[in-house]
Amino acid sequence: MPVISIDNLVKTFGRIRALDGLDLRVEAGEVHGFLGPNGSGKSTTIRILLGLLRRDSGEARVLGADPWRDAVRLHRRLAYVPGDVSLWPNLSGGEAIDLLGELRGGLDRRRRDELLQRFDLDPTRGCRTYSKGNRQKVAIVAAFSSNVELYVLDEPTSGLDPLMEAVFQDEVRRIKQAGATVLLSSHVLAEVEALCDRLSIIREGRTVESGSLTELRHLTRTTVIVETARPVTGLDALPGVHDVHEVDGRTHLEVEPAHLDELLGQLVRFGVRALTSTPPTLEQLFLRHYGDEHVSADDPAPARAQRAGAR
Amino acid sequence: MTALTGTRRLARLVLRRDRIRLAIWVLGTPLLGYALAGSVAGIYPDEAARQGYATTSASSLVARAFNGPIAGTDVGAVVVAETYVTLALIVALLSTFAVTRHTRQNEETGRAELVGASVVGRYAPLTAALLVVVAANVAAAALLAVALAGAGLPLAGSLAAAGAVGGVGVACTGVAAVTAQVSVTSRGANALAGAVVGLSFVLRAAGDVLGDTSADGTRVESAWPSWLSPLGWGNQVRAFGGERWWVLALPVALLLAAVALAYALAERRDQGAGLIAPRRKAATAATWLLSPAGLAWRMQRGALLGWAVGIAVLGVSMGVAADEFNAMIEQNPAAAEAINAMGGGADLLDAYLAAMLGLFALTIGAYVVQALLRVRGDEADGVLEAALATAVSRTRWLGTQVLAAALGAFALLLLAGLTTGLGYGLVTGDPLGEAIALGGAALLRLPALLVVAGVVTALFGLLPRRSVVLSWTALLVFLLLGQLGAVLELPQAALNLSPYTHVPSVPAVDPAVLPLVVLTTVAALLLVTGAAAFRHRDVPS
Numbered sequence: 001m002p003v004i005s006i007d008n009l010v011k012t013f014g015r016i017r018a019l020d021g022l023d024l025r026v027e028a029g030e031v032h033g034f035l036g037p038n039g040s041g042k043s044t045t046i047r048i049l050l051g052l053l054r055r056d057s058g059e060a061r062v063l064g065a066d067p068w069r070d071a072v073r074l075h076r077r078l079a080y081v082p083g084d085v086s087l088w089p090n091l092s093g094g095e096a097i098d099l100l101g102e103l104r105g106g107l108d109r110r111r112r113d114e115l116l117q118r119f120d121l122d123p124t125r126g127c128r129t130y131s132k133g134n135r136q137k138v139a140i141v142a143a144f145s146s147n148v149e150l151y152v153l154d155e156p157t158s159g160l161d162p163l164m165e166a167v168f169q170d171e172v173r174r175i176k177q178a179g180a181t182v183l184l185s186s187h188v189l190a191e192v193e194a195l196c197d198r199l200s201i202i203r204e205g206r207t208v209e210s211g212s213l214t215e216l217r218h219l220t221r222t223t224v225i226v227e228t229a230r231p232v233t234g235l236d237a238l239p240g241v242h243d244v245h246e247v248d249g250r251t252h253l254e255v256e257p258a259h260l261d262e263l264l265g266q267l268v269r270f271g272v273r274a275l276t277s278t279p280p281t282l283e284q285l286f287l288r289h290y291g292d293e294h295v296s297a298d299d300p301a302p303a304r305a306q307r308a309g310a311r
Numbered sequence: 312m313t314a315l316t317g318t319r320r321l322a323r324l325v326l327r328r329d330r331i332r333l334a335i336w337v338l339g340t341p342l343l344g345y346a347l348a349g350s351v352a353g354i355y356p357d358e359a360a361r362q363g364y365a366t367t368s369a370s371s372l373v374a375r376a377f378n379g380p381i382a383g384t385d386v387g388a389v390v391v392a393e394t395y396v397t398l399a400l401i402v403a404l405l406s407t408f409a410v411t412r413h414t415r416q417n418e419e420t421g422r423a424e425l426v427g428a429s430v431v432g433r434y435a436p437l438t439a440a441l442l443v444v445v446a447a448n449v450a451a452a453a454l455l456a457v458a459l460a461g462a463g464l465p466l467a468g469s470l471a472a473a474g475a476v477g478g479v480g481v482a483c484t485g486v487a488a489v490t491a492q493v494s495v496t497s498r499g500a501n502a503l504a505g506a507v508v509g510l511s512f513v514l515r516a517a518g519d520v521l522g523d524t525s526a527d528g529t530r531v532e533s534a535w536p537s538w539l540s541p542l543g544w545g546n547q548v549r550a551f552g553g554e555r556w557w558v559l560a561l562p563v564a565l566l567l568a569a570v571a572l573a574y575a576l577a578e579r580r581d582q583g584a585g586l587i588a589p590r591r592k593a594a595t596a597a598t599w600l601l602s603p604a605g606l607a608w609r610m611q612r613g614a615l616l617g618w619a620v621g622i623a624v625l626g627v628s629m630g631v632a633a634d635e636f637n638a639m640i641e642q643n644p645a646a647a648e649a650i651n652a653m654g655g656g657a658d659l660l661d662a663y664l665a666a667m668l669g670l671f672a673l674t675i676g677a678y679v680v681q682a683l684l685r686v687r688g689d690e691a692d693g694v695l696e697a698a699l700a701t702a703v704s705r706t707r708w709l710g711t712q713v714l715a716a717a718l719g720a721f722a723l724l725l726l727a728g729l730t731t732g733l734g735y736g737l738v739t740g741d742p743l744g745e746a747i748a749l750g751g752a753a754l755l756r757l758p759a760l761l762v763v764a765g766v767v768t769a770l771f772g773l774l775p776r777r778s779v780v781l782s783w784t785a786l787l788v789f790l791l792l793g794q795l796g797a798v799l800e801l802p803q804a805a806l807n808l809s810p811y812t813h814v815p816s817v818p819a820v821d822p823a824v825l826p827l828v829v830l831t832t833v834a835a836l837l838l839v840t841g842a843a844a845f846r847h848r849d850v851p852s
Binding site: 047050051052053054071072073075076080082084085086087088089090091092094095097098099100102103104105123124125126128129139 | 419495496498590591592593594595600601602603609692693694696697698699700701702703705847848849850
């Protein structure tokens with residue numbers, strides 16, 4: 001049974017349709033990346049999963065329960081780090097951690113002290129004097145000091161330095177090893193690449209892709225740079241080949257993975273001297289979904305087909 | 312590019328952000344002045360009544376401490392004695408909050424950083440805030456002068472009285488400009504400025520109590536401490552009693568000096584920093600803190616302590632004054648009637664005590680509103696989201712806040728009754744007995760406060776975005792109905808809107824059970840409605 005399952009979720013705020021038929025499935029024990037441009041509905045989805053917002057229609061189950069009706073019971077089994085942490089200004093950081101942990105049903109004191117040290121956080125300072133990064137650390141320490149089944153992390157590392165980012169990744173691996181499930185919303189692609197088993201990309205309140213990173217890579221074009229003895233012709237006529245242009249006597253082009261064979265068949269006729277083929281980077285994958293309309297309008301068919309096949 | 316570049320643009324931003332607050336301030340103060348002047352003039356219509364009022368006010372130490380020095384028997388002088396301190400305190404707090412809101416609060420939230428990185432001079436944000444707040448004070452004072460003259464008072468005196476009130480606002484603007492540089496938090500800046508206002512109240516009260524009475528017994532010449540107090544300066548203008556116009560230069564001088572100091576401090580400190588360093592705090596939470604109730608106590612205890620001190624001081628003073636009041640009403644039947652309208656009942660002394668307890672109940676209503684609206688503040692900040700993502704239900708969270716506010720109201724009411732009884736008993740010789748009797752009488756007002764809590768809770772559940780404004784408006788309406796309704800002879804149906812109208816006015820009348828049961832039921836219904844609405848709405852919304 002999936003830990004999180006969302007089907008056709010809709011949420012509107014007045015006339016704005018924040019979620020427009022969103023689907024999401026997170027399996028037990030996986031770290032699931034949750035990606036999408038700003039304003040695409042990630043935080044709204046997470047708030048519905050926490051029972052803070054009420055869904056308009058669609059299905060949402062967390063750990064087999066209804067997040068709205070069973071909010072309190074569920075919250076004992078999950079920990080949450082918001083993207084923009086705000087704390088009680090007159091409590092110290094240590095007091096805020098203890099309070100949040102206790103309200104959730106208790107925390108592991110030894111873990112708490114260890115995490116304070118690892119994240120280099122001074123618990124005696126007042127919450128109002130903390131920078132954004134330090135407030136973020138308070139929420140992270142409070143969440144990771146509790147032993148729960150599900151961690152919901154909404155851009156948890158925004159404001160952390162690279163050293164702390166590494167500590168954070170260590171901690172996520174640790175809780176994963178302990179068998180917990182993680183939903184990780186993030187804009188840090190390196191973090192997603194390093195941690196996530198599977199990911200879902202959403203845009204304008206809908207899921208546009210979902211699958212493992214390898215699966216998603218297949219959906220995107222490979223970049224090919226080729227140097228040939230004679231000038232190459234006839235590439236534009238090939239299926240699945242795009243954006244052909246010459247740079248310093250080399251031919252640059254992009255090709256859909258399914259059409260690599262035809263491309264190579266054509267190229268060998270012109271005497272290949274050098275060839276590099278680069279799989280799509282995660283960044284390209286994102287830009288494709290985050291960015292301009294025309295990329296997705298250009299060739300929606302393979303992406304859609306693959307997505308249906310992905311799972 | 313100078314240190315003042317962008318001031319005009321920022322001043323327009325302040326005006327835009329505060330257009331509603333400023334309008335209420337600039338129009339509300341004159342309206343309040345007009346209403347108060349009219350009702351006071353009605354209570355003391357002839358020279359004989361005013362003679363009695365003036366001699367009593369001059370001889371009563373409590374009247375001197377709370378109303379300031381009386382300046383003769385002109386009807387305007389009586390109006391000033393009855394209204395000046397109230398209006399001055401309102402203007403003082405409005406000016407303080409406005410300055411802090413547009414200076415330190417912007418630094419605290421980081422908005423100032425965003426603005427400061429653009430083409431804006433170092434002094435521009437402070438200068439823009441000061442310009443608008445001073446302009447608001449001047450405009451409110453000008454309209455107040457028109458209102459007082461319109462109520463039939465002499466023009467010169469009206470100008471002087473309005474100038475005195477406006478002067479307090481201007482002086483406090485200067486004070487707040489400095490405290491905004493000193494404290495890192497806007498709460499702290501307001502608290503510091505509030506402490507200065509409190510200190511000037513005490514200095515003025517001391518100076519006025521220690522002052523000399525004139526030969527005819529209708530005037531008081533304050534002693535030197537009053538001259539150290541910006542609140543006292545307004546009295547020294549002596550509106551309607553031989554105006555001393557030059558005194559109006561004092562608040563202006565204070566403003567200029569304070570602004571110079573504020574600029575000097577701003578020049579020497581970093582953006583976002585203050586002069587008071589933040590303290591180290593506990594690294595781990597005490598066990599009692601680790602629950603919604605513990606957190607509510609931690610959040611409320613500072614405010615509660617401040618309220619307790621203020622109420623205890625006022626309570627003892629009002630109790631002591633009860634005896635002097637006895638002497639005064641023998642001389643002025645009209646005043647007696649006004650008290651009777653507020654307190655109700657046959658025995659005037661009991662009516663006075665009942666009226667005082669009623670006033671306390673209204674004031675404590677402000678505590679209830681402020682305490683409960685913290686939930687809304689937490690929701691707007693995002694703290695509520697973090698709390699509700701834990702294993703605490705919405706009902707428990709809100710219920711704890713309501714319970715904390717209700718317990719606070721209970722404690723403050725009891726304290727008000729005990730201290731009033733203690734003060735009265737000290738004069739009459741039975742402090743313990745009177746304290747117990749009035750303590751019990753005060754607690755009968757609790758159901759009205761529960762209704763206030765119910766109104767705030769219902770608004771928070773149903774109309775969260777409007778709950779702050781609407782809650783304070785509701786309390787203000789209750790206040791106006793209770794204090795001015797009878798004097799202005801409003802219809803009973805209007806008076807019935809306020810829960811305070813329905814509280815039996817003990818000790819002036821016998822306690823009745825039915826109204827208390829009805830009030831408590833209404834409160835329970837409002838609370839349940841609010842909690843149910845909160846359980847079914849989005850957070851944050």
